[in-house]
Amino acid sequence: MSSFLSTNALLIITLVKIALLLFIVLTVNAYLTWFERKVVAHIQSRWGPHRVGPHGLLQPLADGLKFLFKEDPTPAGADKFVYFLAPLLSLALALTSIAVIPFGPAPIHLFGRDIYLGIADLNMGILALFAITALGVYGVALAGWSSNSKYPLLGGLRSSAQMISYELSLTMSVVGVLLMAGSFNLREIINAQAHHPQWGIFGWNIWPQILGFICFFVSAIAETNRVPFDLPEAESELVAGFHTEYASFKFAMFFIAEYTSMITVSCLCAILFFGGWLSPFPATSTWAVTHYLPSLLLIPFGLWVMWDGIRYETIFGRLILPAIGTAIAAAGAALLYFPEVNEFIQGPFWLLSKVFVFLFIYVWMRGTLPRLRYDQLMNVGWKLLLPVSIANVIITAFAILKWGAR
Amino acid sequence: MTPQLGIFSVLAALSVLGALSLILQKHPIHSALSLIVVMVSLAGLYLLMGAEFVAAVQIIVYGGAIMVLFVFVIMLLNAGVEEHTNLSKLAGIAGIPLTVALAGFIAAAIGRSGEAVQAAAQTGAVSSTRDISTMLFKDFVYPFELTSVLILVAILGAIVLAQREK
Amino acid sequence: MNMIPTNYYLVLSAILFGLGVIAFAFKRNIIVIFMSIELMLNAVNLAFVAFSQAMGKLDGQVFVLFVIVVAAAEATVGLGIIILTARNRQSLNIERVDLLKL
Numbered sequence: 001m002s003s004f005l006s007t008n009a010l011l012i013i014t015l016v017k018i019a020l021l022l023f024i025v026l027t028v029n030a031y032l033t034w035f036e037r038k039v040v041a042h043i044q045s046r047w048g049p050h051r052v053g054p055h056g057l058l059q060p061l062a063d064g065l066k067f068l069f070k071e072d073p074t075p076a077g078a079d080k081f082v083y084f085l086a087p088l089l090s091l092a093l094a095l096t097s098i099a100v101i102p103f104g105p106a107p108i109h110l111f112g113r114d115i116y117l118g119i120a121d122l123n124m125g126i127l128a129l130f131a132i133t134a135l136g137v138y139g140v141a142l143a144g145w146s147s148n149s150k151y152p153l154l155g156g157l158r159s160s161a162q163m164i165s166y167e168l169s170l171t172m173s174v175v176g177v178l179l180m181a182g183s184f185n186l187r188e189i190i191n192a193q194a195h196h197p198q199w200g201i202f203g204w205n206i207w208p209q210i211l212g213f214i215c216f217f218v219s220a221i222a223e224t225n226r227v228p229f230d231l232p233e234a235e236s237e238l239v240a241g242f243h244t245e246y247a248s249f250k251f252a253m254f255f256i257a258e259y260t261s262m263i264t265v266s267c268l269c270a271i272l273f274f275g276g277w278l279s280p281f282p283a284t285s286t287w288a289v290t291h292y293l294p295s296l297l298l299i300p301f302g303l304w305v306m307w308d309g310i311r312y313e314t315i316f317g318r319l320i321l322p323a324i325g326t327a328i329a330a331a332g333a334a335l336l337y338f339p340e341v342n343e344f345i346q347g348p349f350w351l352l353s354k355v356f357v358f359l360f361i362y363v364w365m366r367g368t369l370p371r372l373r374y375d376q377l378m379n380v381g382w383k384l385l386l387p388v389s390i391a392n393v394i395i396t397a398f399a400i401l402k403w404g405a406r
Numbered sequence: 407m408t409p410q411l412g413i414f415s416v417l418a419a420l421s422v423l424g425a426l427s428l429i430l431q432k433h434p435i436h437s438a439l440s441l442i443v444v445m446v447s448l449a450g451l452y453l454l455m456g457a458e459f460v461a462a463v464q465i466i467v468y469g470g471a472i473m474v475l476f477v478f479v480i481m482l483l484n485a486g487v488e489e490h491t492n493l494s495k496l497a498g499i500a501g502i503p504l505t506v507a508l509a510g511f512i513a514a515a516i517g518r519s520g521e522a523v524q525a526a527a528q529t530g531a532v533s534s535t536r537d538i539s540t541m542l543f544k545d546f547v548y549p550f551e552l553t554s555v556l557i558l559v560a561i562l563g564a565i566v567l568a569q570r571e572k
Numbered sequence: 573m574n575m576i577p578t579n580y581y582l583v584l585s586a587i588l589f590g591l592g593v594i595a596f597a598f599k600r601n602i603i604v605i606f607m608s609i610e611l612m613l614n615a616v617n618l619a620f621v622a623f624s625q626a627m628g629k630l631d632g633q634v635f636v637l638f639v640i641v642v643a644a645a646e647a648t649v650g651l652g653i654i655i656l657t658a659r660n661r662q663s664l665n666i667e668r669v670d671l672l673k674l
Contacts, residue, residue, distance in 0.1 A: 127462035134470025509590025560645035567652035
């Protein structure tokens with residue numbers, strides 16, 4: 001038994017990591033929907049979900065149950081195989097793209113092995129991500145066509161045309177970062193930004209690559225079909241676009257795929273342009289006190305949740321919220337007591353906070369900006385973003401020739 | 407059975423099944439999906455051989471652009487199930503055994519070929535993108551520029567063909 | 573490390589090429605015939621990469637890139653022509669498109 005474990009250790013560790021990451025990503029997805037509804041609601045001066053569980057925290061659970069139990073009709077005349085394949089393809093591709101993202105620099109030492117955070121450290125990490133994104137067009141196009149109905153067909157064709165147009169500027173805007181880092185490997189790209197550790201935030205790729213970042217972010221929003229680029233799936237335009245004829249669980253699969261690709265793109269923004277797991281403070285010894293920042297954030301937040309929970313309306317809230325608050329504050333305090341864990345948690349903490357900021361910006365844009373009309377959308381993609389990203393590559397190449405890759 | 411042989415068998419079987427499915431399916435969209443399966447499994451085989459850049463380009467360009475074009479055209483033209491005429495049935499009965507014999511002959515010839523090809527096992531080295539790009543821009547720069555002109559001509563041709571009649 | 577002999581890849585390439593020829597000769601739909609051309613090109617690409625890895629030189633892989641680009645250009649123009657032809661003849665069956673006159 002133990003020899004079986006030791007010969008196949010790599011496989012077993014990878015399977016455990018995959019299961020854990022899937023669980024975490026699906027939970028984050030669910031609470032991302034809660035977060036989006038709350039933030040958009042507050043932007044619109046209303047409450048958002050706040051009845052199902054304290055502060056609406058059990059709303060995703062209720063939505064999940066609804067998706068499981070709703071009726072799931074198949075339209076007449078639909079091509080059954082393709083109709084079932086399309087949401088499956090979307091979901092599988094979106095979840096696969098999380099595999100190449102590294103979550104932290106330091107490995108965990110367990111059973112005498114080094115376990116790195118991140119499932120696959122590919123030497124062509126970025127290329128693999130682009131390949132998976134390129135295949136994502138099929139989910140949308142096939143869903144629109146297989147529904148055997150006018151609105152999904154139009155919505156699917158428009159959506160997939162939009163996705164392939166913005167794929168070009170998406171890949172070109174990253175080339176500047178790749179030139180500076182000299183590798184496709186995501187860990188190498190982050191380490192290239194740590195080249196001058198005493199610069200802290202000024203060593204990140206955002207300063208030399210500001211054009212590239214703007215192109216990347218806008219293209220990524222168009223690629224994931226979010227506002228302001230969501231005309232093909234907007235409710236007032238084409239009924240619901242390519243997922244009109246999909247109900248309950250298949251619609252939930254498209255939904256999860258969309259939010260998962262949002263998370264992947266936010267991780268990519270953080271890794272490529274904002275230093276990934278690097279702290280914004282310089283890494284010299286005088287700034288070592290900033291290592292207590294996670295605890296400094298968690299403990300007051302936990303105490304605030306406790307205080308808010310004690311005076312909550314429902315009894316269930318008065319029980320649960322203080323419990324959650326205590327757990328958070330205890331985690332923050334535990335970090336103070338175990339310095340090795342504190343050092344280990346620095347990388348993932350900074351990466352996750354940057355991802356959180358980008359997700360907030362995504363949701364903020366949804367609540368604030370109006371949609372672009374389809375021809376305006378295609379004009380922006382082909383006539384504005386593609387030339388700007390190509391110009392960014394040329395300028396970066398010149399700068400590297402003159403001053404070296406820094 | 408080493409893991410590599412196992413992965414190779416799975417990917418090779420997948421690609422042959424995809425190619426058979428391309429022939430046997432009645433609806434063109436199912437043939438297109440089978441071809442996508444073939445391309446992705448071939449990309450997997452390239453990865454197994456260590457050619458990672460070619461594998462990525464195969465999926466991004468072939469699987470993500472060319473096949474999307476095929477799928478769009480099938481959707482736009484509303485291609486339906488194929489009809490079978492008398493001519494095609496006759497040709498099938500006569501021709502398929504001959505073509506199978508041809509492919510079998512080629513495969514047997516390769517399998518029984520000389521020592522040089524058989525003994526040349528794969529080096530297993532992962533090819534670096536840096537070396538490919540150096541070769542592309544130094545030794546093959548003339549074909550590279552020619553293919554850029556070719557793409558430009560193809561774009562112009564597609565635009566001219568897609569124009570509405572005045 | 574136990575490598576897979578180059579033979580195996582070449583035999584697979586030959587089988588795929590043969591299946592592409594069968595599809596090219598016996599299918600009636602123009603678009604499926606086009607797809608069989610792509611299948612044949614893919615089979616040839618596999619042989620190129622197999623030889624490139626066997627000899628340790630990268631020429632094969634660079635050539636594969638060119639083949640992919642040429643296939644893209646050909647698919648673009650070919651599908652444009654197919655769309656126009658299908659609109660004129662109202663059919664995607666090649667037996668209807670075998671005369672120069674409408």
